[in-house]
Amino acid sequence: MIRIDSVTKRYPDGTVAVDRLSLEIPDRSITVLVGPSGCGKTTTLRMINRMVEPTEGTITLDGVDIMKQPVNTLRRSMGYVIQNAGLFQHRTIIDNIATVPRMLGWGKDKARARAGELMERVGLDSALAKRYPYQLSGGQQQRVGVARALAADPPVLLMDEPFSAVDPIVRKGLQDELLRIQEELGKTIVFVTHDIDEAVKLGTMVAVMRTGGHLAQFAPPAELLTDPADAFVEDFLGADRGIRRLSFFPSAGLELLTAPIVAVDATAEQIAARATGDAPYLLVTDLDGKPLGWAEPGELTAGEIRQDQLLACGRPFVAGKESLRAALDCAVLSPTGWAVAVDGEGRAAGVVSQQTIGEAIRGAHAERRADGKTDGKKDSRDSKGSKKDGTTEKAAR
């Protein structure tokens, strides 16, 4: 465990970048430092590997004061990833990744074999091994940065806005990849970002910092969204905090209607039987059960259902796997106001109205409140548990 104990950093010009910060960074999880520009995130991160030395306070790693270890040994036990990757432009990709193992005295072949392994792990084609950094895209360079940091299998990974210089789609890919790698390797990761969405997506614990280097709140993301400590945190979380919070509510409990679903080859009797009045529309599926679109029961003639007659059903959500946020999003985007739920194979599992989703949300809130009343601590642990669902759900998007 990394323990930051009332640490202050005052730069020579008098700037107080970090002010009596105390944090306990749990092992084998992602702790995110988030906050506005200049609030001392980078300074905090760099104090952990001693690129910046604290003015006051102590930082311990597994109980040992980091000032008591040789600085370069400490640094080689911590991977470090930065914005724009900071690759060595004069070395090939494979040699970039092999840097730390080589410094640790590994033989050339062993280090390169290890580097090759890591390229695969971070999703880089082995054909890129002999290239130089300028021949890679920004997203690929960032992957190399991550691979290089992981090369000597350090227990700790420090990441300073590693994904902020790439476009949103690439960033999402890199985030998903990081979560996957973390699941496999279980590193202790300290991740700096100024993007609250990234913090909520990646963090097991999130530390919100405010200008002047103060800690505003340290909590799991679900708790942060439910219970911001003060107006600053609430403001920082943004106006759609309520919607974002829905990511942490599973859609498993939603009551799905299966009655208003007909196959494209349905007979007149089947159509009539399905038009029970539970829903104003019928969902038409293909012969495999995959949703095609919506239609009013009166518009459907047996044997003559054509796709171009149907109202598009938009993106469905995966029942049980995705969150209430995804379900609500589908319902809001659907022209009929009804969301389509599918199973893992993409076959229609049921339909659900905005109203039903709204009731489920109210129910989930009430449940959380009741939990919170009986045991405040438990709430945070619960949300940590449900966090897994949240991330896989978001990964599935």
Add this chain to the structure above:
Amino acid sequence: MSELFDMPSDLQHSYLGLVMLHLREALLPVLFGLLVALPLAQLCVRLRWLYPPVLWITTVLYAIPSLAFFVILIDYTGQSELTVMIPLGVYSLVVLVPAIVDAVRSVPQETLAAATAMGFGPVRRYVQVQLPIAAPAIIAGLRVASVSSISLVSVGMLIGNQGALGNLLNSGMIYNQERLIWLSVVGTAVLAILVDAALIGVRILLTPWMPRGTRKNTPTLTAKAAAR
């Protein structure tokens, strides 16, 4: 044919001998300048306040005419090659120091931070990261310094027989022989072009990692591509 390259006996060298002397007198000072400039530049990068005075001193030294250097040096080093080479070495600093300082400073901050974070000590970081990345800009400085040194060697004729191709030019004028003048001028120019080309070659060998756009027109690369 051999008559074309016949030299007046007072020059004490064959044409090839003069060329080799010229090359030595021009390039040894640049090499010496590089050896001085590298640590000096690193010092200027580390201690920012040192850079302006160092730059100022190299500029003032460059402004001193070589004749003045010769007058002072001749008491110590006599009419030797060394007397010619010392001022040339000093002159090369005016190009090399700023070239190296700029080159080292232009290494991206992230790269340096990444190196430090990986546990590079200062010396290892300088040798394995800063210097290789700065190499192309340093070589660009060396090209300017070498070519200017090649043209400056000729002033060595002021202290007797140390001007190499410069002395040949002088003889040409004294004996009123156009052939010698041409041999001197063309020889100097060809030498400068060849040395420049050699340095470009060195840079290409040292920097396979540079984006192609910046070295598109080099014959070596086209040849390599053709060989594939």
